[in-house]
Amino acid sequence: MCAEALALLRQQEPWFVSLAILGALYVAAVAYRLLHTSGLALCLRGPKDLRRRYGAWAVVTGPTSGIGRSMALELARRGLNLVLVGRDPGALQDIAGTASDTHGVLTKTVQFDFSLVSTPQGEEAMGRLRQAVERLEVGVLVNNAGVATPHATYLHEADAEAWVRMIRVNLWAVTEVTAAVLPGMVERGRGAVVNIGSGAAEALPSYPLYSVYAATKRYVSQFSRSLCVEYRGKGIDVQCQAPLYVDTKMVTNMVTRGGLLSRLIMPTSDAYAGAAARWIGHRRPVCMPNLGHRLQWCLCHFVPDRALAAHRLRENLRQRAVFQLLRSSSGEGIGGRR
Template sequence: MGAEALLRQQEPWFVSLAILGALYVAAFACRLLHISGIALCLRGPKDLRRRYGAWAVVTGPTSGIGRSMSLELARCGLNLIIVGRDPAKLQNIAGTVSKTHGVLTKTVQFDFSLVSTPQGEEAMGRLRQAVDGLEVGVLVNNAGVATPHATYLHEADAEAWVRMIRVNLLAVTEVTAAVLPGMVERGRGAVVNIGSGAAEALPSYPLYSVYAATKRYVAQLSRSLYVEYRVKGIDVQCQAPLYVDTKMVTNMVTRGGLLSWLIFPTSDAYARAAARWIGHRRPVCMPNLGHRLQWCFSHFVPDRVLAAHRLHENLRQRAVFQQLRSSSGQSTVGRR
């Protein structure tokens, strides 16, 4: 008896359920392929210098993701303007980049916690002067802070929240506005804003409420700028990593196990993936494969379960940071 005859013998409700099940599996597989970016992994890397221009601006370049992104962009042949608050550390990464990859570098001292103050305006003027006349093709807005770590809103000094908003929100906006005119004039460029998976993959991020809100702003700003500037030849993208093995996540997560390399990639591994995603037209993305798989599977967990788990973990972090603060007598600072 053929399969067609067997199918005719089945009850209509059984056939309907089988069709619905097949459609669900197909939809899940398509979503998994889309989020995992397997097709992108099969493509070769773009020639960023040829496509966008000879120079890149990277903020927060002295450690973690920013340092690794600086080295990766230099490996791709881009000259660098690196922008940060510590002159000695800026000179260190500039020397490393030049020695390792033979590209040109410029440094701009800028404490982003002073954005929208007289000192911040002075630093913004130095940045505009540094990029003037250069073919800046790529901007990576990486500078960010997560302090105060794991705390209730009412427990931290208001000035701490103001500093976070200035660095994570205002600095991204002002630096982008300073670099875009040259890109518009040349008709090409790429803006990469480093957001956070906390604002994309999770329904809430308790005890980091202001941090998550600033990163949600970065994602929404990127989505809108993506639409505004795409017709002008400029690609705007928010890259939203989950945990990367940097100083920012020290004492925040428990590492170990066979999948640690997949869940907590090193900053160098992340940077390699991030550079590959520049210019691929997704306004918000997670460049790392392990992060994308986590993001995909989070869609199948109820929001209340994710929220309860995140609150439990962040309360654990709160206890760790309270102990660190009490032992050091000062707040623990964390930057990417």
């Protein structure tokens, strides 16, 4: 059949042959891109042994709920011991006990309120973290801790201290924790740094009413891109994972839940963590591990930026109204940690 096809091609005009070749190359390029971006290639591979590839311990920040808790338990399921870093001692002990009892791994906890980074209390906590990891073979770091408070508000409406706390947690803490863990990875010549960013800073042209949040997450992605290049030659994989909506406290009241389509658009934190762990070490500096999120990202490329921005503004104004109603009825702020 191949010989007959070649003979048929020789009988055609040169311009036809050239177009046929170009068409075949284009189809092959599209197929490769689809396989690559969809992550189907990852699904065809067996799971990586993260402990053997990177080291025996993982550091996870913000591990007491949402993505952080699910990531900690997923890494423990894969055999990694855990250093759990967060602000609530009781919640830290709870997740440490669950990981130990369920998966038989060793755990350490470090109390650290990341909103106090760059203060004397923050420096003391950073010292405890450095001491905790000093003699451990830390192979994986997951910078998950993050806040989105205040929710959906105009810049001039929120107290400036709220923005400062957000910047400390989402930006400054990521930088300092990474700097604290990297020396050991460099010395051993291996490691993986996973920074949890946001699809709001990658898939969308703007994120109105969450401007500071989106800006801090854009920092995380650019920080990760640069570190990826900087440390690749030292055996360290650096990656920013940028999820869209995941079913956590952070997105409470933001979107309607229920149904198969909703689960595709907004996976549970456990489902997300399973996908996220598979992407660790996949050499792409910024990625969306969840298939549903990647499909949404692809669709965004076909929608004009102006239309996306207008839709996002309408939706976030709706969220603003919801949060204002909740605050007025409860008399309390609405939490925004993962």
